[in-house]
Amino acid sequence: MPILSVKKLTKSFGGLMAVSNVNMEINKGELVGLIGPNGAGKTTVFNLLTGIYEPSSGTVTFDSNGVKKDIQGLKPHAISKIGLARTFQNIRLFKDLTVIDNVRIAMHQNVKYGLISSFLHLPSYSREEALLTEKSLELLKILKLGHKKDELAKNLPYGEQRHLEIARALATKPALLLLDEPAAGMNPAETSQLTELISWIRKEFDLTILLIEHDMSLVMKICERIYVLDYGTVIAEGTPEEIKNNKRVIEAYLGEDLNNAGD
Amino acid sequence: MKKTAKSNLAIKLVSLVSTFAIIQLLIYLDIINDYLQATLATICINIILAVSLNLITGFTGQFSLGHAGFMSIGAYTCALITLRNPTIPGFILGVLSGAVAAALVGAIVGLPTLRLRGDYLAIATLGMSEIIRIVFLNLDEITNGAAGLQDIPQFTNWMWLFIYTTGTVLIISNFIKSSHGRACISIREDEIAAEAMGISSTKYKVTAFTIGAFFAGIAGALYASTFNFIDPKIFGFSKSIDVLVIVVLGGLGSISGSIIAAVLLGIITTYLQAFANIQMILYSVLLIIIMIFRPQGLMGSKEISLSVFSKLGDSLKSKKGRV
Numbered sequence: 001m002p003i004l005s006v007k008k009l010t011k012s013f014g015g016l017m018a019v020s021n022v023n024m025e026i027n028k029g030e031l032v033g034l035i036g037p038n039g040a041g042k043t044t045v046f047n048l049l050t051g052i053y054e055p056s057s058g059t060v061t062f063d064s065n066g067v068k069k070d071i072q073g074l075k076p077h078a079i080s081k082i083g084l085a086r087t088f089q090n091i092r093l094f095k096d097l098t099v100i101d102n103v104r105i106a107m108h109q110n111v112k113y114g115l116i117s118s119f120l121h122l123p124s125y126s127r128e129e130a131l132l133t134e135k136s137l138e139l140l141k142i143l144k145l146g147h148k149k150d151e152l153a154k155n156l157p158y159g160e161q162r163h164l165e166i167a168r169a170l171a172t173k174p175a176l177l178l179l180d181e182p183a184a185g186m187n188p189a190e191t192s193q194l195t196e197l198i199s200w201i202r203k204e205f206d207l208t209i210l211l212i213e214h215d216m217s218l219v220m221k222i223c224e225r226i227y228v229l230d231y232g233t234v235i236a237e238g239t240p241e242e243i244k245n246n247k248r249v250i251e252a253y254l255g256e257d258l259n260n261a262g263d
Numbered sequence: 264m265k266k267t268a269k270s271n272l273a274i275k276l277v278s279l280v281s282t283f284a285i286i287q288l289l290i291y292l293d294i295i296n297d298y299l300q301a302t303l304a305t306i307c308i309n310i311i312l313a314v315s316l317n318l319i320t321g322f323t324g325q326f327s328l329g330h331a332g333f334m335s336i337g338a339y340t341c342a343l344i345t346l347r348n349p350t351i352p353g354f355i356l357g358v359l360s361g362a363v364a365a366a367l368v369g370a371i372v373g374l375p376t377l378r379l380r381g382d383y384l385a386i387a388t389l390g391m392s393e394i395i396r397i398v399f400l401n402l403d404e405i406t407n408g409a410a411g412l413q414d415i416p417q418f419t420n421w422m423w424l425f426i427y428t429t430g431t432v433l434i435i436s437n438f439i440k441s442s443h444g445r446a447c448i449s450i451r452e453d454e455i456a457a458e459a460m461g462i463s464s465t466k467y468k469v470t471a472f473t474i475g476a477f478f479a480g481i482a483g484a485l486y487a488s489t490f491n492f493i494d495p496k497i498f499g500f501s502k503s504i505d506v507l508v509i510v511v512l513g514g515l516g517s518i519s520g521s522i523i524a525a526v527l528l529g530i531i532t533t534y535l536q537a538f539a540n541i542q543m544i545l546y547s548v549l550l551i552i553i554m555i556f557r558p559q560g561l562m563g564s565k566e567i568s569l570s571v572f573s574k575l576g577d578s579l580k581s582k583k584g585r586v
């Protein structure tokens with residue numbers, strides 16, 4: 001059962017076709033990779049799925065609890081509420097806020113107390129805030145950031161900032177999680193830890209995951225299916241084995257040896 | 264944890280009550296004379312204006328030059344109501360109606376203009392404020408046009424100023440410490456990320472703008488009821504700039520900064536009256552000097568809190584220990 005179906009998705013920037021005629025189908029519970037050379041249009045696909053860009057044409061259909069909904073053209077916050085969350089390749093944390101506030105902000109859409117309670121700090125405020133803080137801490141602990149909760153996000157080392165991006169996305173309670181190069185800038189040890197963490201959160205939070213990644217060791221190890229993008233079009237789709245041996249993919253990645261990756 | 268929270272609350276209450284009592288005593292003893300009472304009122308009104316603008320500009324990150332417009336709506340509404348009904352209930356009704364009217368205009372104007380960013384938003388809010396001023400100027404029959412409204416009943420005294428000022432500060436700082444307030448702050452930090460995390464940026468910009476306008480309306484109502492006289496000139500462009508100066512001087516995103524700056528500027532301008540002819544020059548030079556040496560404002564985005572005092576106490580103690 002597809003949770004996300006993308007049909008003929010196209011985005012042009014002036015004359016440049018950043019994404020053209022992309023078809024994609026992701027099933028509930030799958031962990032799918034989106035790979036491709038630099039500038040292939042991967043991040044643009046994420047921006048289209050999450051409403052940051054409006055598609056030039058094409059449809060994006062999202063299945064939220066059995067109800068199918070076309071989400072192309074919706075505002076990002078509306079898409080987030082439907083159950084799609086993401087991390088950013090170029091880290092966009094709330095830099096000058098604390099680690100825990102980053103997570104609490106992402107939980108805001110599920111907060112139940114209203115404005116009056118926020119003005120007067122009525123009992124519902126204290127109750128909900130306590131709950132919010134507790135849940136945020138739980139998430140931070142899962143991503144090994146519990147001890148850093150009061151640090152400013154900008155003061156975290158790079159790898160931990162990437163972890164916080166994931167914690168913040170999880171805080172929105174997504175059904176589908178989009179990870180844009182979660183291992184960028186990490187060393188091999190950190191990457192292998194992250195690989196395990198991603199598989200673990202998928203099970204723990206009952207998630208479907210679509211991830212962009214250049215690190216083939218990570219991609220080949222955990223992705224069940226892979227889409228390959230080149231110059232804005234999907235040039236291949238299949239299991240890691242199929243992708244490794246696909247001629248067009250090898251050409252697109254000229255010089256890189258996909259067969260050795262993942263060992 | 265619970266215990267310190269309780270004792271903090273107690274300390275806050277005690278300091279609030281004693282501030283009120285001390286100033287009330289000074290007024291009673293005529294040490295704060297009529298002239299200084301006007302300064303006191305100006306300071307309180309400016310605190311309300313600055314804290315509410317800080318919510319819009321410092322915390323939500325939306326550059327607004329429209330505060331004088333909201334203030335004038337509060338002032339005219341309250342003046343017109345108390346002129347017809349010069350009683351305490353009339354005054355209370357006047358202040359609240361002024362605030363609600365300003366908030367309504369804030370919400371209506373905010374929806375289309377808050378799509379704009381930075382300088383464009385500043386110009387749009389400035390334009391809105393000028394339109395409001397010109398409307399008041401031309402509604403002769405109601406507002407008496409350029410001649411303004413005279414003999415507005417004076418109800419404002421230290422008690423009312425104190426109630427409205429502490430009320431404003433408490434409500435806005437409570438809001439900022441809530442999930443809704445954090446939603447506003449996240450827009451200032453990174454609007455795209457905030458949206459991607461499910462925060463409707465339009466909703467929270469308009470919310471901040473409306474709350475800010477509400478309290479600017481209260482400030483305007485208090486102004487009318489303190490100084491007995493209003494005309495459209497009072498609420499021109501330069502009034503909005505005055506408020507912005509206080510906010511920037513105190514620190515964008517610091518409530519305590521806005522309060523400190525409002526008090527300091529109030530005192531400074533009072534004493535500069537002695538040099539009436541070069542007053543504006545001195546004032547401007549002072550601002551330039553502060554901005555050169557402390558561009559983030561007096562407080563940056565920090566707040567004074569009781570824990571700061573206890574830390575200060577600790578560091579003093581440890582210094583003493585070393586000597």
Ligand SMILES: Nc1ncnc2c1ncn2[C@@H]1O[C@H](COP(=O)(O)OP(=O)(O)OP(=O)(O)O)[C@@H](O)[C@H]1O
Pocket residue numbers: 013016018036037038039040041042043044045089
């Ligand atoms: N806002 C924009 N305006 C104009 N061009 C853009 C914009 N966003 C992306 N592009 C262009 O679209 C193309 C695809 O960019 P995109 O960021 O999606 O690539 P990518 O596959 O994520 O690359 P990388 O692996 O380097 O992150 C690039 O040529 C890029 O310059």
Ligand SMILES: [Mg+2]
Pocket residue numbers: 042043044089
């Ligand atoms: Mg990218």
